[in-house]
Amino acid sequence: MHNGRPSVPGDPVPAPCCAIFRGLSRGSAERAVERAIEVHSRQAEGFAESYTRLEQDPYTSCFTYSRLRLERLLDAYLDRRQTGEALLDVGCGTGHHMRALRDRGFDVAGVDGSAAMLEHATANNPGATVLLSGVDALPFADASFDVVVCIEVLRYLPDPEACLREMVRVLRPGGLCLATATPVANLNGYAAVNRIASTITMPALTALRQYFTTPDRLGRQCAAAGFSSRRIHGVYLGPVNWVERIAPTGALGPFLRRWEAVDDALADRPRLRGVTNMLLVAAER
Numbered sequence: 001m002h003n004g005r006p007s008v009p010g011d012p013v014p015a016p017c018c019a020i021f022r023g024l025s026r027g028s029a030e031r032a033v034e035r036a037i038e039v040h041s042r043q044a045e046g047f048a049e050s051y052t053r054l055e056q057d058p059y060t061s062c063f064t065y066s067r068l069r070l071e072r073l074l075d076a077y078l079d080r081r082q083t084g085e086a087l088l089d090v091g092c093g094t095g096h097h098m099r100a101l102r103d104r105g106f107d108v109a110g111v112d113g114s115a116a117m118l119e120h121a122t123a124n125n126p127g128a129t130v131l132l133s134g135v136d137a138l139p140f141a142d143a144s145f146d147v148v149v150c151i152e153v154l155r156y157l158p159d160p161e162a163c164l165r166e167m168v169r170v171l172r173p174g175g176l177c178l179a180t181a182t183p184v185a186n187l188n189g190y191a192a193v194n195r196i197a198s199t200i201t202m203p204a205l206t207a208l209r210q211y212f213t214t215p216d217r218l219g220r221q222c223a224a225a226g227f228s229s230r231r232i233h234g235v236y237l238g239p240v241n242w243v244e245r246i247a248p249t250g251a252l253g254p255f256l257r258r259w260e261a262v263d264d265a266l267a268d269r270p271r272l273r274g275v276t277n278m279l280l281v282a283a284e285r
């Protein structure tokens with residue numbers, strides 16, 4: 001629940017502590033992974049509904065707006081790829097991105113740890129390979145894919161480098177990885193809320209532990225995982241989730257449409273990327 005209503009994608013689901021991974025015990029890391037999958041399984045219907053709303057009007061919520069911003073950046077990279085390339089969606093959720101990319105000519109496959117999410121992914125992508133799997137041990141041979149996408153998954157991983165290494169392994173040499181992560185200094189204040197939630201018991205705010213990063217740290221993680229080059233972008237900026245909470249009914253859409261000009265001008269500026277709400281790394285094997 002969030003503020004007395006059922007949680008929906010985009011709600012802050014902060015950690016019980018500010019959670020850049022620093023030596024969690026194996027047991028607590030495993031519990032964090034299980035918990036992330038369990039919570040996402042409960043949110044599968046909500047994700048599916050949010051993606052339907054995204055197709056109708058991307059300015060209806062901060063979730064749909066964030067995906068609009070992200071999809072524009074993804075398009076800038078994916079438009080340059082060849083038709084028929086093999087693409088893996090790591091943590092594919094409901095298979096929304098798989099379906100869109102399949103429609104554009106990619107030969108798509110997806111993995112996720114949540115069976116509830118995969119029911120949607122399978123229904124959305126008939127005939128595609130959709131497998132139940134952890135993202136730190138991908139069930140594919142080395143060098144199987146030309147492109148790997150990993151959207152809003154690293155933030156739920158106590159050990160994101162294990163996932164990054166696996167994405168390097170399954171990519172062909174020269175293959176492209178597009179992955180998102182969440183800056184610790186994001187202006188939505190998720191990390192600060194996490195800190196508060198670690199000291200006060202706030203069930204509505206502690207649904208799920210998350211793991212934040214910085215642009216520099218993300219770049220170093222990609223290099224350590226084996227990517228030969230990486231470019232990091234800021235996707236969207238500002239305390240928009242708080243605006244969503246206080247905006248009168250009907251006011252959020254017009255606000256986000258105007259806010260978009262701010263994001264266009266500022267979100268990908270090098271000095272501001274670290275305070276955006278979402279990073280996208282484009283990394284080549």
Ligand SMILES: C[S@@+](CC[C@H](N)C(=O)[O-])C[C@H]1O[C@@H](n2cnc3c(N)ncnc32)[C@H](O)[C@@H]1O
Pocket residue numbers: 033036037040041047090091092093094096097111112113114117133134135136150151152153156157
């Ligand atoms: C925020 S959702 C994003 C789903 C999809 N990529 C999208 O953009 O709609 C995160 C997804 O990662 C999956 N996930 C989280 N941790 C995982 C893990 N360790 N192994 C496999 N899947 C995981 C969840 O089940 C969930 O479907």
